[in-house]
Every structure is written in structure tokens, then in C-alpha cells.
Amino acid sequence: MRKLVYGMNMTLDGYVSVVGDDIGWSGPPGRELFQWWLDHERATGLSLYGRKLWETMSSHWPTADRQPGVTPAESEFARIWRDTPRVVFSSTLGEVAGNARLVGGDAVAEITRLKSGDGGPMSIGGATLAGAAMRAGLIDEYVIAAHPVLVGGGTPFFTALDSWVNLDLVETRTFPGGVVLSRYETRR
Numbered sequence: 539m540r541k542l543v544y545g546m547n548m549t550l551d552g553y554v555s556v557v558g559d560d561i562g563w564s565g566p567p568g569r570e571l572f573q574w575w576l577d578h579e580r581a582t583g584l585s586l587y588g589r590k591l592w593e594t595m596s597s598h599w600p601t602a603d604r605q606p607g608v609t610p611a612e613s614e615f616a617r618i619w620r621d622t623p624r625v626v627f628s629s630t631l632g633e634v635a636g637n638a639r640l641v642g643g644d645a646v647a648e649i650t651r652l653k654s655g656d657g658g659p660m661s662i663g664g665a666t667l668a669g670a671a672m673r674a675g676l677i678d679e680y681v682i683a684a685h686p687v688l689v690g691g692g693t694p695f696f697t698a699l700d701s702w703v704n705l706d707l708v709e710t711r712t713f714p715g716g717v718v719l720s721r722y723e724t725r726r
Contacts, residue, residue, distance in 0.1 A: 539653055539654060540584075540652065540653050540654075540655060540656070540657055540658070540660050541659040541660065541679065542586075542649070542653055542659075542660050542661075542676055542677055542679070543578075543660065543661050543677075543678065543679040543680075543681060544661075544662045544663070544668045544671070544672070544677045544680055544681070545661065545663075545679075545680065545681025545682070545683070545721075546663060546668075546681075546682075546683070546695060547561075547564050547567075547683045547685060547717075548682060548683065548684055548685070548695040549563055549684070549685055549687050549688060549692075550684050550685065550686055550687060550688055551688045551689060551690065552694050552695050552696065553689050553691065553692040553693060553694055553695065554665050554692070554693050554694070554695050555665075555692050555693045556689045556691065556693075557691060557692055559590060560692075563685065563687050563689055564685050564687075567717075568717070569611070570713050570714060571683065571713045571714075571715075571717055571719070572611055572612075572615075573611060574683075574711075574713070574719065575615075575683075576611055576614060576615050576618070578661070578681070579615060579618050579619065579622065579661075580618055581658065581659060582622055582658065582659055582660065582661045583622075583657040583658025583659055583660060584622070584623050584625065584652065584658070584660045584661075585622050585623070585624045585625070585660070585661050585662075585663065586624070586625050586649065586652070586660055586661065586662040586663070586667065587624055587625070587626045587627070587638075587662075587663055587664055587667070588626075588627055588628070588663065588664025588665070588666050588667035588668075589626065589627070589628035589630060589631055590664055590666070591663045591664035591667075592624075592628070592631075592634065592638075592664075595619070596634070596636070596638075599615070599616050599619040599620070600616070600619075600620060600635075600636060601616075602615070602616040602619075603617060620636060620637060621637065622637065623637050623639075624636075624637060624638040624639075625638070625639055625640075625641055625648070625652070626638050626639070626640050626641070627641050627642075627645045627664075627667050628640065628641075628642060629642050645667060645670050645671075646671065646674045646676070649671050649674075649676055650676065653676060662677070665695060666693075668697075669696075669697030670697075672696070672697050672699065672703075673697060673699060673700070675703075677724060678723065678724050679708075679722065679723050679724065680720075680721070680722045680724075681719065681720075681721050682695065682719065682720045682721075682722075683713075683717055683718075684717065684718045684719075684720070685716075685717050686715070686717070703724060704724075704725040705722035705723065705724060705725060706722060706723050706725050707720065707721070707722055708721045708722065708723050
């Protein structure tokens with residue numbers, strides 16, 4: 539069975555974006571944090587995206603390595619991003635490009651099917667999509683990169699749940715600029 543990992547940058551008060559889907563609160567990631575996310579992407583066998591995250595990522599990473607001033611790490615991330623298979627969940631998009639396929643039906647059923655297969659870990663991104671997987675008990679690991687900023691509202695990292703989910707802390711690390719990364723595994 540494949541492992542499903544939900545990880546994103548978030549504000550200290552728990553939001554992945556502010557009203558209007560603005561993620562400008564995070565600024566560009568520092569070199570060490572970017573390297574951590576690059577290593578995470580490299581270890582991912584399949585990426586699952588909600589529509590909003592897909593639109594954000596696909597507007598930049600397909601050609602990011604051809605932009606002026608790109609760092610070697612950014613160039614490598616762009617290459618890995620293009621090469622990693624992705625499943626995009628959306629009922630409003632008509633098509634997706636690159637190494638991606640579109641699913642417009644039951645996200646929980648498809649994620650359950652994908653988890654039961656063979657392969658490397660899967661990452662899930664986008665708070666709405668991850669929230670559905672969270673409520674269905676499908677998330678195996680949470681990765682939280684908490685930035686030292688309070689925004690007061692927006693799209694929360696976590697969704698409302700019907701019951702508790704017990705977690706075990708498996709890693710914590712502080713990055714320059716005060717970003718604290720924590721990884722938790724779901725206790726089964």
C-alpha cells in the first residue's frame with residue numbers, strides 16, 4: 539500500500555493562503571527550506587493536486603528552469619516536477635497538460651484506489667482536496683512548514699473532522715527565518 543503525505547507551507551495561525559488565494563505571506567523560501575521541499579519532491583512517486591494548487595504550480599514550474607537567474611536547485615525542482623506523474627482533481631477543468639491526468643469524479647474513491655497500488659509515496663496538495671482525504675482517514679503523514687506570520691484568516695491547512703486523529707511526531711527542524719517544519723505520522 540502506498541503512503542499518502544500531505545504537506546504545505548502554512549502561517550503560524552494555520553492558513554495556507556489568505557482571502558483571495560494569496561500566498562504572498564510566505565515570500566520566497568530560503569535555500570535550506572527549498573532544498574527540503576526539493577528532496578521531498580524527489581522522493582514522491584505520484585503527486586495529487588487540487589485545482590487551485592495545480593493552476594499555481596503549472597503556471598510556473600513547466601518552464602521555470604529556463605527563466606533568467608534560476609538557481610541550480612530551482613532548475614532541478616522544475617525537472618523533477620515535470621517528470622513526476624500527477625493526478626489533478628477538478629470538476630471545472632477541461633484538460634491538464636504535461637505529465638498529468640485529470641479526474642473529475644469521486645476524489646476519495648480514486649485516492650483510495652491509488653493508495654492500494656504499488657509504487658513510491660504519494661503527495662497530496664491543496665487544502666480542499668487534502669481535507670477530503672483527511673476526513674476519509676487516508677492521510678498517513680502530515681508535513682507542516684509553519685512560517686512566523688499571523689494572517690487572521692483564509693484557507694486553513696486542516697479541515698474539520700468528525701473524530702480525533704492521533705499522530706506521532708517523527709521530525710522537527712527549524713530553518714533560517716524562523717520556519718519550523720514538523721512531520722507527523724498517523725497512528726494506526
